[in-house]
Amino acid sequence: EAEVAQSPRYKITEKSQAVAFWCDPISGHATLYWYRQILGQGPELLVQFQDESVVDDSQLPKDRFSAERLKGVDSTLKIQPAELGDSAMYLCASSLDAGGVVVTEAFFGQGTRLTVV
Amino acid sequence: DAKTTQPNSMESNEEEPVHLPCNHSTISGTDYIHWYRQLPSQGPEYVIHGLTSNVNNRMASLAIAEDRKSSTLILHRATLRDAAVYYCILTGRSDTDKLIFGTGTRLQVFP
Numbered sequence: 001e002a003e004v005a006q007s008p009r010y011k012i013t014e015k016s017q018a019v020a021f022w023c024d025p026i027s028g029h030a031t032l033y034w035y036r037q038i039l040g041q042g043p044e045l046l047v048q049f050q051d052e053s054v055v056d057d058s059q060l061p062k063d064r065f066s067a068e069r070l071k072g073v074d075s076t077l078k079i080q081p082a083e084l085g086d087s088a089m090y091l092c093a094s095s096l097d098a099g100g101v102v103v104t105e106a107f108f109g110q111g112t113r114l115t116v117v
Numbered sequence: 118d119a120k121t122t123q124p125n126s127m128e129s130n131e132e133e134p135v136h137l138p139c140n141h142s143t144i145s146g147t148d149y150i151h152w153y154r155q156l157p158s159q160g161p162e163y164v165i166h167g168l169t170s171n172v173n174n175r176m177a178s179l180a181i182a183e184d185r186k187s188s189t190l191i192l193h194r195a196t197l198r199d200a201a202v203y204y205c206i207l208t209g210r211s212d213t214d215k216l217i218f219g220t221g222t223r224l225q226v227f228p
Contacts, residue, residue, distance in 0.1 A: 004160075033216065042204060042218035043161065056215060091160050093216070106153075106216055108160030 004109035018080035025094030035091040139205030
């Protein structure tokens with residue numbers, strides 16, 4: 001069964017260092033989401049791509065976070081420099097192009113658990 | 118984005134039905150109602166979605182009120198594996214519509 005692949009599964013980094021997460025969506029899925037989930041809270045949307053274009057990044061802290069999806073397939077989320085408050089689970093999800101009808105089912109990866117020390 | 122309100126937590130015994138409520142009084146006519154759940158240490162997974170009519174699939178049933186201001190996710194026979202956080206989410210019909218998660222309902226299932 002096709003799934004969203006994320007790596008690494010776990011990452012420990014020191015504050016002020018740079019860190020990057022990778023996501024490979026399900027083949028053919030045009031929409032890709034990055035979420036951040038702090039323990040005990042629901043996932044918070046950071047950025048949404050439609051193919052290679054950013055659809056929404058209003059909640060992305062752009063002074064330190066960046067996201068790209070250069071060829072409209074896999075995506076990278078980067079944090080530089082990392083801060084203690086960035087410790088969280090980072091989730092990637094993908095879905096078929098909604099085509100203006102309805103947001104279709106989103107498939108989530110297992111996530112990357114980041115610990116900043 | 119229209120908001121949803123869910124209880125923080127609910128409890129059930131194994132093999133009993135569970136009714137998880139969701140209020141969405143500001144829902145618009147074109148908003149779909151989606152349910153996702155998140156098992157411990159995993160990413161969320163899709164459960165079901167609907168617009169106006171009740172929906173059934175292999176995982177659950179979705180009952181939508183006639184005025185669409187509330188809905189209920191029904192698990193017909195809870196199992197221990199159904200212990201999770203359940204999220205009720207509204208989405209529109211635009212390409213740019215997003216899945217915005219709230220805090221959800223944490224369901225505990227007891228043997």
